[in-house]
Every structure is written in structure tokens, then in C-alpha cells.
Amino acid sequence: MSAxxxxxxxxxxxxxxxxxxxxxxxxxxxPGESAPPPAGPPSxxxxxxxxxxxxxxxxxxxxxxxxxxxxxxxxxxxxxxRKFLSKGGMGAVYxxxxxxxPTVEKLVAVKEMISAIRDxxxxxxxxxxxxxxxxxxxxxxxxxxxxxxxxxxxERRVYLVIEYIQGTDLESLLAEIDYPLPQDNVVNWxxxxxxxxxxxxxxxxxPIVFRDMKPSNIMIRDEDQRVVxxxxxxxxxxxxxxxxxxxxxxxxxxxxxxxGIAEPRGDVYALGATLHxxxxxxxxxxxxxxxxxxxxxxxxxxxxxxxxxxxxxxxxAYEAEDRYPSAEEMRRDLLAVLGTSQGTAPxxxxxxxxxxxxxxxxxxxxxxxPQVFENAVYFGSYDKSMYCLEASTGEERWRYATDGGIVSSxxxxxxxxxxxxxxxxxYAVYTRTGRIVWTCPTDGKIRSSPKEGYDHVFFGSDDHRxxxxxxxxxxxxxxxxxxxxxxxxPVVSGELVIFGSDDGNVYAVDVQSGEMRWKxxxxxxxxxxxxxxxxxxxxxxxxxxxxALDLDNGWPVWRFRTKGRVISSPWVSGNVIYFGSNDHHLYxxxxxxxxxxxxYATKGSVVSSPRVSNGTVYVGSADCHLYSLDGETGNLRxxxxxxxPITASPAIGAGLVxxxxxxHAVYALPTExxx
Amino acid sequence: xxxxxxxxxxxxxxxxxxxxxxxxSPPDRLQCASPLxxxxxxxxxxxxxxxxxxxxxxxxxxxxxxxxxPLALLIVADGLGGHAGGREASTTAVRVAARALITELxxxxxxxxxxxxGRRPIQEIITEAIISANQSVSQIESDAGTTLxxxxxxxxxxxxxxxGDTRLYYVTDGKATQITKDHSLVSRLVELGEIxxxxxxxxxxxxxxxxxxxxxxxxxxxxxxxRLAEGSYLLLCSDGLWGSVSDQEMLEVIYEAPSLQEACNxxxxxxxxxxxxxxxxxxxxxxxx
Numbered sequence: 001m002s003a004x005x006x007x008x009x010x011x012x013x014x015x016x017x018x019x020x021x022x023x024x025x026x027x028x029x030x031p032g033e034s035a036p037p038p039a040g041p042p043s044x045x046x047x048x049x050x051x052x053x054x055x056x057x058x059x060x061x062x063x064x065x066x067x068x069x070x071x072x073x074x075x076x077x078x079x080x081x082r083k084f085l086s087k088g089g090m091g092a093v094y095x096x097x098x099x100x101x102p103t104v105e106k107l108v109a110v111k112e113m114i115s116a117i118r119d120x121x122x123x124x125x126x127x128x129x130x131x132x133x134x135x136x137x138x139x140x141x142x143x144x145x146x147x148x149x150x151x152x153x154x155e156r157r158v159y160l161v162i163e164y165i166q167g168t169d170l171e172s173l174l175a176e177i178d179y180p181l182p183q184d185n186v187v188n189w190x191x192x193x194x195x196x197x198x199x200x201x202x203x204x205x206x207p208i209v210f211r212d213m214k215p216s217n218i219m220i221r222d223e224d225q226r227v228v229x230x231x232x233x234x235x236x237x238x239x240x241x242x243x244x245x246x247x248x249x250x251x252x253x254x255x256x257x258x259x260g261i262a263e264p265r266g267d268v269y270a271l272g273a274t275l276h277x278x279x280x281x282x283x284x285x286x287x288x289x290x291x292x293x294x295x296x297x298x299x300x301x302x303x304x305x306x307x308x309x310x311x312x313x314x315x316x317a318y319e320a321e322d323r324y325p326s327a328e329e330m331r332r333d334l335l336a337v338l339g340t341s342q343g344t345a346p347x348x349x350x351x352x353x354x355x356x357x358x359x360x361x362x363x364x365x366x367x368x369x370p371q372v373f374e375n376a377v378y379f380g381s382y383d384k385s386m387y388c389l390e391a392s393t394g395e396e397r398w399r400y401a402t403d404g405g406i407v408s409s410x411x412x413x414x415x416x417x418x419x420x421x422x423x424x425x426x427y428a429v430y431t432r433t434g435r436i437v438w439t440c441p442t443d444g445k446i447r448s449s450p451k452e453g454y455d456h457v458f459f460g461s462d463d464h465r466x467x468x469x470x471x472x473x474x475x476x477x478x479x480x481x482x483x484x485x486x487x488x489x490p491v492v493s494g495e496l497v498i499f500g501s502d503d504g505n506v507y508a509v510d511v512q513s514g515e516m517r518w519k520x521x522x523x524x525x526x527x528x529x530x531x532x533x534x535x536x537x538x539x540x541x542x543x544x545x546x547x548a549l550d551l552d553n554g555w556p557v558w559r560f561r562t563k564g565r566v567i568s569s570p571w572v573s574g575n576v577i578y579f580g581s582n583d584h585h586l587y588x589x590x591x592x593x594x595x596x597x598x599x600y601a602t603k604g605s606v607v608s609s610p611r612v613s614n615g616t617v618y619v620g621s622a623d624c625h626l627y628s629l630d631g632e633t634g635n636l637r638x639x640x641x642x643x644x645p646i647t648a649s650p651a652i653g654a655g656l657v658x659x660x661x662x663x664h665a666v667y668a669l670p671t672e673x674x675x
Numbered sequence: 676x677x678x679x680x681x682x683x684x685x686x687x688x689x690x691x692x693x694x695x696x697x698x699x700s701p702p703d704r705l706q707c708a709s710p711l712x713x714x715x716x717x718x719x720x721x722x723x724x725x726x727x728x729x730x731x732x733x734x735x736x737x738x739x740x741x742x743x744x745p746l747a748l749l750i751v752a753d754g755l756g757g758h759a760g761g762r763e764a765s766t767t768a769v770r771v772a773a774r775a776l777i778t779e780l781x782x783x784x785x786x787x788x789x790x791x792x793g794r795r796p797i798q799e800i801i802t803e804a805i806i807s808a809n810q811s812v813s814q815i816e817s818d819a820g821t822t823l824x825x826x827x828x829x830x831x832x833x834x835x836x837x838x839g840d841t842r843l844y845y846v847t848d849g850k851a852t853q854i855t856k857d858h859s860l861v862s863r864l865v866e867l868g869e870i871x872x873x874x875x876x877x878x879x880x881x882x883x884x885x886x887x888x889x890x891x892x893x894x895x896x897x898x899x900x901x902r903l904a905e906g907s908y909l910l911l912c913s914d915g916l917w918g919s920v921s922d923q924e925m926l927e928v929i930y931e932a933p934s935l936q937e938a939c940n941x942x943x944x945x946x947x948x949x950x951x952x953x954x955x956x957x958x959x960x961x962x963x964x
Contacts, residue, residue, distance in 0.1 A: 250860055250883065258869050286891060289863045535832075535902055547796070550832065556796035557834065557900060593798065593898040 068092055069112070074099070075154055079110055079161060091157070095164060098149075108149060109164040112157055133232045134160050136208055144196040144228050165228045170278060171216035180301045181278045183308055187338050190275055192227035193218060194331035197271065201264040201327060209262045213270035214252045215277060251284035252277075255318060265320040268330060272315030272323075279304050279312070292316045294598075307337045354640045356667040357656060358394030362387065364405070365644070366660030368449065369608070372653030373412040376431065377668075378419075379648075379660055380406025386419050386427070388434060391654050394668060398434030402427065408489070409449040409648075411457070413471055418457050420446025426459060426467070428474060438474035442467065444485065448499075449529070453492030454511065458499075460486025466499055466507075468514060478514030482507060484525070488539075488569070493532040493551065498539075500526025506539050506547070508554055518554030522547060529569035529609075531577070534591055538577055540566025546579055546587075548594060558594035562587065564605065568619075569649070573612040573631065578619075580606025586619050586627070588634060598634035602627060609649040611657075616672050618657050620646025626659050628672070640669055710736060711745030711828065714935035715958045718943045720915060721951030727754030727761035727821075728913050728956040729769040733777070735785060742964075746784055747828040748776055749958050751841050752821045753913040755887060760819025764889050768808040768821045775804035780827060798898040801825060801836035805888070805896045809838075812889035820889035824855060824911060828960060833909055835899040839887050840914050843899070844922075846929060847907035851922045854899050858886035876918075903962045912942075915955030920945050935959050 069092070073081045079096040086093050091112040098106040113130040137148040137160075150161035170189070174181065193213075200208040212231060219228040254269035273284050276292055280300035284292070293316065297309045311333045317323045324330040364383035371378045375391045382405040388397040404423030411418045416437055420426045422445040428437040444463030451458050452471055460466045462485040468477040484503030491498050496508045496517060502525040508517045523543035530539040536557060537549045542565040548557045564582030571578050577591040582605040588597045604622030611618050616637060617629045622645035628637040643663030650659040656668045713734045719726040733748040752768045754761030779800045805823055812821060822839020835843055840857040856862065860883045861875040875881060886895065903909070908929055916925075924945065932938035939957045946955040 250880070250885070255867060255869055258864055286885060288858070288885060289860060290867060534900075552830070555829075558798040558898065559796045592900045595898070 069094060075110065075159060076150075076152055079108065079150075081110070082107070085109065096161075107164045107166075108161050109146070111160040111162065113159070130158055130160065137162065137232050140200075140203070140208075142196055142199050144192060144226065145199075145232075146228060146230060165219050165221055165230060166223065167219045167221040167228070169216050169230070170218045170220070170274075171214070173220070174215060174278060174281065180281045183279065183304050184338070186275060186278050187308065187334055189218065189220070189227050190271065191331055191334045191338070193229070193271055194327040194334065196227070196229050197264075197267050197327035198331065201267070207264055209264055210267050210270075211253075211257070211262050213267055213274055215274055218274070251287070251289065254320070255290055256320060263320070264326065265323050268315050268323050268327060269317075269320075271327075271330070272312050275312045276316065279308075290318065293318070305337065311337060354638050354669055356640075356669050357392075359665045359667045360387075360389055360394045360396070361665045364664060365662040366664065366666060367407045367647045367662065368660070369409040369649035370651040370658045370660060370666060371410045371412050371417070372651050372658065373431070375654065377651070377653075377658055377666070378410045378412060378417050378431075379658075379666055380408065380410060380419055380421075381660075381664075382407065384421070384423075386410060386417070386429065388417070388431065389666070391656070391658075391668075394666075400427070400429050400434050400436075404445065407447050408459075411450045411452055413452040413457075416471065418450040418452070418459075418471070420448065420450060420459055420461070422446065424461070424463075426450060426457070426469070426474075428457075428471070440467065440469055440474050440476070447485075447487045449489040451489055451491055453497070456511075458490040458492060458497050460488065460490060460499055460501075462487070464501075466490055466497070466509070468497070468511070480507070480509050480514045480516070487527045489529040491530050491532060491537075493537070496551070498530045498532070498537050498551075500528065500530065500539055500541070502527070504541070504543075506530065506537070506549060506554070508537070508551075520547070520549050520554045520556060524565075527567050528579075531570045531572055533572040533577075536591075538570045538572065538579075538591070540568060540570060540579055540581075542567065544581070544583075546570060546577075546581075546589075546594075548591075560587070560589055560594045560596070567607050569609040571610045571612060576631065578610040578612065578617055578631075580608065580610065580619055580621075582607065584621070584623075586610060586617070586629065586634075588617075588631070600627070600629055600634045600636070604645060607647045611650050611652055613652045613657075613671060618650045618652065618659075618671075620648065620650060620659055620661070622646065624661070624663075626650060626657070626667070626669070628657075637672065640667070642667065709745075710743055710963055711747055712935050712961045712963065713747055713749070713958070714939045714960075715956075716936070716939035716943050717956040718915075718947065718951075718954065720954050721947055723952070723954055725762050726954045727756075727765055728752065728915070728954040729754070729762070729765035729821075730956050730958060731769050731773045732958055733773075733781070735781075737785060739787065744830045745828060745962070746781065746830075747826075747960060748773065748781060749826040749828070749909070749911050749960060750776075750823070751911050751913055751956050751958055752823045752888075753839065753841050753915075753954070753956070754819060754821045755884070756817065756819030760815065760817035761821065763815055763817075764812045764819040764821035765823075767811050767815065768823045768888050771808040771811045772804045772823060772825050775807050776801065776825060776827065779804070784829060797827065797834050798836070798900075801827065801834060802896040802898060805836050805838060806894055809888045809894045810892070813892060815889065818889070820884075820887040822884070822913070823888055826909065826911060828903070828909065828962075831903045831962070833899075833901045833903055835901070836896045837899070838894060838896055839884055842910075842912055842914075842917055844910040844912075844925070845901050845903075845907065846910060846926065847904050849926065849930075851910070851926050853922075854901055856897065857884075858897075859884050905962060905964050907962050909960040909962075911958040911960075913954065913956045915951075915953035916942055916946050916957055918953060919949035929959065935961055 069081045078099050082095045085095050094110045096108050096110045098108050134151045146163040148162050217231045219230050221228050252270045252273040254266040257266050279297050297304050362381045362383050364381050366381050368380050377389045377391045380386045384402050386400045402421040402423050404421040406421050408420045415431050416428050417431050418428050424442050426440040442461040442463050444461040446461050448460035455471050457469050457471045464482050466480045482501035484501045486501050488500040497511050498508050500506050504522050506520045522541035525542045528540035530537045535551050540546045546560045546566050562581035562583050566581050568580035575591050577589050580586045584602050585599045586606050587599045602621035602623050606621050608620040615631045617631045620626045624642050625639040627639045642661035644661050646661050648660045650657050657671050658668050660666045713732050715732050730751045735746040737744050750769050752765035754765035822841040824837035824841040826835040837855045840859050843854045844851045861878045861881045864870045865875050928941045929938050939959050942957045943955050
């Protein structure tokens with residue numbers, strides 16, 4: 001069987017995911033054999049040396065003729081070099097034949113350490129490292145650890161002769177395929193690795209910390225498909241409280257290892273990092289260090305079960321005390337993962353039941369956001385009425401009936417509440433009594449929510465226009481033709497009024513004269529209301545993107561693409577911008593650069609706009625729930641189910657969060673801290 | 676008339692409103708002054724054999740608007756690798772990025788054809804220019820790499836993209852703020868509180884970058900946006916400068932030098948006085964109004 005066939009069969013075995021034959025708790029081999037007889041000729045060792053790792057020709061040492069051994073060189077009159085295998089930091093590793101056994105092909109691995117090394121910094125510690133490996137390995141006896149056969153000096157070099165493991169290491173394996181490794185295989189290998197780590201950590205008289213856990217140090221032996229841990233070069237006897245130099249492989253090493261602390265829980269972390277790499281294909285050496293928690297495995301490989309993700313993430317906890325206290329406990333959880341079938345729904349952590357303080361039912365859907373002002377809640381319903389309720393009790397104060405459904409949100413200013421109706425009229429109603437102050441007819445349904453600025457009210461209509469009226473009298477100051485129905489609400493900032501139109505443009509119009517200052521063309525209708533912050537106008541488009549436009553000139557600074565239409569209006573809190581998309585997610589981005597901070601998946605379109613209060617984000621989804629998430633991490637605090645999709649944005653005031661639903665009701669729920 | 680007054684009555688409580696007229700706009704007699712000054716300097720240092728830093732500065736004043744508005748492109752790249760490959764990497768990166776930025780960003784702005792550019796956001800154009808540079812560097816025959824930091828200054832904003840540890844600082848009001856985050860292992864450790872900035876200076880892995888051009892076909896570019904105040908500075912420099920000169924010293928040189936070019940020269944001299952064991956490149960821009 002050629003090496004290629006062997007490699008292929010490993011890959012085939014991956015696809016059929018057979019666990020290894022031997023039971024998981026096999027005892028270690030009998031100790032104390034320094035030169036064990038060969039365990040019978042391995043059946044698949046061919047007469048010719050296998051084409052495993054590295055080139056078959058000794059590499060060009062760049063002008064230093066004596067740097068590497070050549071094929072045919074014999075060491076100690078016993079080890080005949082067959083070929084170069086690989087080059088490590090200390091020196092080379094060769095495949096050699098032990099001439100003591102002339103009739104059989106006893107192959108060994110010869111690790112060499114060259115004492116004259118170009119970099120003076122490492123030469124001093126290299127010899128110590130090498131000796132340490134030899135000493136540690138010689139004292140160990142485990143099926144997953146290569147046996148040490150010999151150790152000697154020859155010609156200014158030091159050599160270690162160890163068991164030759166024929167197989168493929170996990171880094172090479174990952175490089176040969178272009179998909180993440182299947183979970184079942186990874187779990188099997190992880191269980192075996194935990195077993196050998198457990199052996200090392202429980203070693204008497206002192207525990208041994210491996211310190212260099214990574215995919216290239218986990219070998220899968222062809223013969224029995226079992227894990228063998230290789231490269232004990234930097235393993236170290238654990239001495240609690242002692243700090244050494246930082247050593248380890250960047251990316252996989254735990255944070256405390258950089259401070260020179262090497263303890264068993266560090267091996268747990270590194271194993272977690274290794275598993276993360278194998279399951280996601282994301283090489284931690286190429287990423288900013290310690291960012292595993294920001295990249296959940298299932299984001300990259302949804303076929304990984306939540307249980308497995310949880311095990312790996314616990315191993316990767318930043319603080320050692322938050323990780324598994326031992327490899328043995330990790331092994332137990334991994335065995336449990338092996339036991340769970342695919343597709344088991346993750347158990348939802350029990351959330352505090354959220355009961356509303358009050359709820360108010362009207363006769364039709366509530367699609368718009370309520371407004372809270374001085375102990376009163378105002379909201380419009382598709383039953384054609386605008387309601388005013390007592391904020392703390394939900395008791396109705398008054399209602400005003402129009403001739404069309406109300407889908408826009410009201411705006412309150414100076415004892416007047418402004419709102420538009422599908423009967424094409426904009427109303428100004430006295431807050432105390434619900435009596436009319438003035439009205440303004442337009443030629444189209446009004447779905448955009450009016451906004452006040454400089455004592456004027458600005459709103460859009462399906463008649464393509466944006467109107468600027470005096471808030472006191474309703475007298476028109478100007479009107480602007482937006483090229484298409486204007487459903488998004490205009491927002492006032494400085495000298496400009498900014499709004500989107502169904503014609504795909506975002507317009508910036510002079511607040512005083514109604515003249516256009518700039519416009520920016522997106523690919524499809526803009527129905528989300530812009531938000532202004534950091535000298536930018538943020539607005540979503542039904543072309544699936546959220547745009548950040550420079551307020552001065554309308555230049556697009558950045559754009560963030562989602563997988564669904566963005567109708568939700570963004571909300572900025574500090575340096576973070578939150579918005580929802582019809583791709584079911586709520587997004588949190590850095591407001592200045594558009595970099596994704598986190599995203600949360602609901603089960604329906606997020607049409608409504610988020611609101612932030614005291615570090616908590618509240619948003620409704622078409623999946624009928626109101627969500628409360630931690631603003632910094634996106635973790636779920638709680639969610640409240642209603643009887644219908646929520647398209648309206650929540651409002652916050654008087655310690656309560658108010659939200660209307662298409663189930664005809666408005667709910668008032670307690671916020672996190674009752675702010 | 677009454678309506679107009681009402682319109683522009685400032686809401687005193689609402690501090691987040693931007694005033695309608697820009698503060699600090701120049702009185703008429705200064706219309707001919709230069710809105711932006713740029714100076715630059717580079718030096719091989721005292722121990723290296725090649726200067727592997729590369730850079731490009733391009734400045735324009737667009738007088739078709741009122742007031743005249745500044746436009747500049749500043750790019751610095753620091754080649755890694757230690758062989759001649761580093762120089763080839765940095766010069767290639769600068770040329771390729773500059774070409775893309777000039778064609779896709781500068782020209783449309785200059786020709787006032789921002790609608791053409793308007794299709795693609797500024798930061799996307801900058802990121803793509805750096806990714807193009809990455810592809811070109813990857814095609815060079817060695818495994819050399821380079822950092823790259825590119826800044827577009829337009830009007831009162833600076834838009835930057837970077838990969839590596841070539842830094843951009845914003846200097847205003849007697850303070851220097853580092854805008855870019857170094858993509859170095861030590862920087863991450865300092866960020867996490869694992870080591871102190873002082874330990875970082877002598878850390879054995881201090882030159883290790885986890886992100887650079889020419890290493891990986893897939894590259895993530897960091898984007899930055901900085902609004903520029905009147906009288907502020909932008910300082911773009913390779914690690915030859917920040918590795919041996921402190922932020923405070925940089926500030927003093929910038930504020931005390933008689934001219935922008937003199938400031939650049941003095942910063943380089945300082946780096947050389949401290950040993951000069953790396954190439955140093957400094958680009959300095961001052962926003963005059």
C-alpha cells in the first residue's frame with residue numbers, strides 16, 4: 001500500500017467517521033523498557049521509505065555544507081539515515097533504520113540538535129530544551145507518546161532517537177482538504193488527547209505541562225488511527241508559582257503563558273484553540289490573539305453542535321479558573337457530546353419570565369412606535385385612531401379618530417402631538433384633551449412619521465413630497481419633490497433635513513429653503529429613517545445595505561451589506577450603531593468604520609428600530625418577540641412573546657419599555673434596571 | 676423674516692446639534708492661504724544596509740470650491756523580511772495602492788465627478804486598494820511582506836486603511852492620539868493587560884506581526900475615520916520612529932519646529948540618535964483651517 005493510498009484511506013475514513021477500535025480507557029504499556037523489541041513488523045510498512053512529510057532530498061542548507069545529514073550517513077554505527085523528514089527550530093528530524101536489527105525494517109526517528117546555531121539568543125536555551133525533551137520522554141510510558149530509544153552526542157551535536165510514528169499530523173491533514181474537519185472525528189481525537197494530557201498532568205512526582213498543543217503536534221497514526229502527541233521539546237515539569245520565559249506557539253498558547261506561567265489548564269486552552277482551528281479552519285496564528293470568544297464556531301461551521309461549541313469555548317475561557325479544571329473533566333464532557341445525536345435542539349437557558357405591567361388592546365394592528373412624553377404614551381393604530389394612555393397604568397386618556405389607518409409614529413412638541421394618517425392628512429392635536437389644533441391635507445397616504453425641528457414639522461407623504469410646516473399654525477414653509485413616495489421620516493440636523501425616498505435616493509435638503517444640497521443614490525427604495533451622529537447620516541436601503549454618508553457632502557464613507565432589506569432605522573449609542581435587517585438579524589457595528597461588533601439572529605425580519613437604554617438594546621422582530629440584548633456583547637437578556645409580528649419600534653420611558661404589536665396590543669414591560 | 680429667525684434659533688439644551696456655519700472658517704483675506712501642508716522624510720538609519728521603507732505623498736488644493744478645499748493622499752509602507760525582498764514588497768505595495776486610490780478616489784473628487792465614486796463607499800475603495808496591493812506583493816518571488824498605511828485627506832476628514840504596525844497619529848490640542856492599532860502580538864498583549872508597554876519594548880516577539888501584506892491571499896484591512904480640527908496634524912510613521920521616540924517627544928518636535936519639513940527632519944535625527952537600528956519614515960500634514 002503506497003503512502004498516497006494510506007493518506008487517501010485516512011481521508012476516506014474521515015468521511016465514514018469510524019471511531020478507533022480500542023476502548024477509551026486502555027492502560028498504558030508496561031514501563032521500564034529501554035530498547036523494546038519491535039512489536040512485529042507493521043503490516044503496511046513497505047520496503048521503500050514512505051513519502052510522508054518533507055522532500056525526499058536533503059534540503060539545500062544555503063551554503064552550509066555540514067548543516068544536514070545525508071542519506072546513508074550512519075550515527076553511532078547503528079542508525080543509518082534514510083531520509084530527511086522535517087526541520088524544526090532546533091535542527092532536523094530524520095528517518096533512520098536501526099542497524100541492530102538487520103533482518104527487519106526497524107525504523108526510528110532521529111531528532112538532531114545542532115549546537116552551533118546562527119541566532120545566539122536561542123542557542124543557549126536550545127540545548128536545555130533538547131535535554132529536557134529527552135529526559136521527560138524517557139520517563140513517560142503511554143500509548144499516545146512516542147517511546148525514547150536512545151540519546152547521545154556525536155560531533156558537536158546531540159541526538160534523540162525516538163519511535164517513528166507513521167501517520168499524518170492534523171495541520172497537514174487540514175491543508176489537504178478544503179472543508180472543516182467533521183465533528184465526530186474531532187471529538188474522538190480530542191478525547192484521546194485529553195487522555196494523554198491527563199496522563200501528563202497526573203505524572204508523579206510532578207505534573208508535566210505539554211505547552212505546545214497545536215494541530216501539527218497531534219499525529220494520527222496510520223496503523224491504528226490513534227492520536228500520538230509529538231514534539232515534547234518544550235514540555236516542562238510544572239512548578240506552581242514559578243514563572244519561566246514565554247514560550248509556546250503564538251495563537252494557541254493561553255494568555256498566562258505569555259507571562260511565563262505554564263500550568264495544566266494552559267494545555268486545556270491550547271487544546272481548545274486547536275479544536276477551534278480544526279472545526280472552523282481559522283488559523284489562530286493569523287488572527288489577533290485571544291479573539292476566539294468573538295468567533296463562535298457555529299458561525300463558521302453550522303454543522304457543529306451547540307454542545308460541542310460549548311465544550312470548546314469553555315476550554316478557551318480567558319481566565320484559567322473559568323476553564324475546565326482538568327483534561328479529565330473536558331474528556332467527560334466530550335464523551336457526552338459523542339453521545340448526543342445531531343440535531344438535538346439546544347436547551348434554552350431558562351429566562352426570567354417577563355410579565356407586562358399593563359397592556360392595552362385596540363381594534364387593529366399597531367405598526368408604529370409609541371411616543372412617551374410626560375407620563376403619557378401616544379400611539380397610532382390601524383384602527384384609524386391615535387391613542388393617549390396614562391404611561392404607568394395604561395388607562396386611556398383620549399383617542400382621536402381619523403379616516404385612515406395610522407402607521408406612522410407620533411411626534412410630541414409643546415403640548416401638541418403630530419401624526420399622519422392614511423387618509424392623507426397630517427394632524428396636530430392638543431395633548432391634554434385630544435382636540436384638534438390644525439390639519440394639513442396632502443395628496444397621498446402618510447406613512448412617514450413627522451419630526452420637529454426649529455418649531456417646524458417635517459414629514460413625507462406618498463404624494464412624493466416632503467413638507468415643512470409651522471408647528472404652531474400648520475402654515476407651509478416649503479415642500480420638496482422626492483421623486484417617489486416618501487415613507488421614511490425626515491430628520492433634522494443642523495442646516496439639513498435628511499430623508500430617503502422610494503426612488504432610491506437619500507436627500508439632504510436645506511432646512512430653511514427646501515433646496516437640495518446633495519443626494520446619494522442607492523440601488524433601491526430607502527424606507528428607513530436616517531440617524532445622524534459623528535457627522536454622518538446613517539440610513540438603510542432595501543438594497544440590503546446600511547450606508548454611512550458624510551453629512552457635509554453626502555459621500556458614502558462606508559457601507560455594510562446584510563442579506564436582507566434594511567427597513568429598520570438605525571440607532572446610535574456612543575460609538576455603536578444598531579440596526580435590523582430583513583435577514584432576521586440585529587446588527588451592532590462600530591459607527592465610524594462600519595466594522596461588525598456582533599449580530600444576533602432572531603427568527604423573523606427585524607423591521608423595527610432598536611432602542612438603547614442603560615446598555616441594553618430593545619428590538620422587536622417579525623417572529624413576534626420583543627428582545628432585550630446586552631448592548632456590548634449581543635447576549636440575550638430576555639425576550640417577550642406577543643401574538644403577532646412586531647414591526648414597530650419600542651419606546652422607553654418611566655422605567656418601562658413600551659411596544660406595540662400586530663396582535664392589536666401595546667405592552668408595557670419593566671426594563672432591566674427600571675431607568 | 677420672523678420665520679427665518681425662529682428657524683435658526685439654537686436649542687441650547689440640545690448640545691448635539693451642529694452649528695450651521697463651520698467654526699474657524701477663514702476670513703476673506705486668507706482665501707489664498709494653503710489649507711493643507713504636507714512634508715515628508717525618510718532615512719536608512721544607522722545599522723541597516725537597505726532602506727525598506729517606501730512612501731508616497733500627493734497634495735492638491737481644489738480652488739473650484741469656496742473656500743478652497745484640500746485633498747491629499749499619504750501612504751507609508753515598511754518592508755519586512757530582512758532581505759531585498761522587503762524593499763520590493765514595500766515599493767510594490769505603495770505603487771499599486773497609490774494607483775488604485777488615485778484612479779478611484781482622487782480623480783473623481785478632483786473632477787467633481789463624485790457621483791462616479793459615489794457608487795462605492797470611500798472605505799471600500801481604500802480597503803480594495805490595499806487588497807490589490809496585497810495580491811501584487813504576494814506575487815513577488817520571496818516570502819517578503821510589508822506593512823501599509825494609506826490616508827486620504829479630503830476637506831476636514833481623514834479616511835485611512837492599514838495593515839501592520841506603521842502608525843497614524845492625530846495631533847491636536849497638545850495631544851497625540853494613535854489612530855491605528857498595531858497588528859503586532861505585543862500590542863495585543865498590552866491591550867489585554869498581559870504585559871506593560873515598557874515590557875513590550877524589549878519583548879522577544881516585539882517585531883512579530885500577525886497581519887501584513889504578502890502573507891495570505893485573504894487579508895483584513897482596518898478602516899479609520901478621523902475628523903480634523905483647525906490647526907491639527909496627522910503624523911504617519913514607520914516603527915523606526917515610534918519604536919525609539921516617545922509620543923511626548925514627537926509632540927514637542929512638531930510644535931516647536933519652525934517648519935513642517937524641519938519637524939520631519941528632526942524626528943528622523945532623534946530616531947538616529949537613539950541608535951537608528953531600523954529605517955525611519957515620517958510624513959506630517961497640518962490642517963490650517
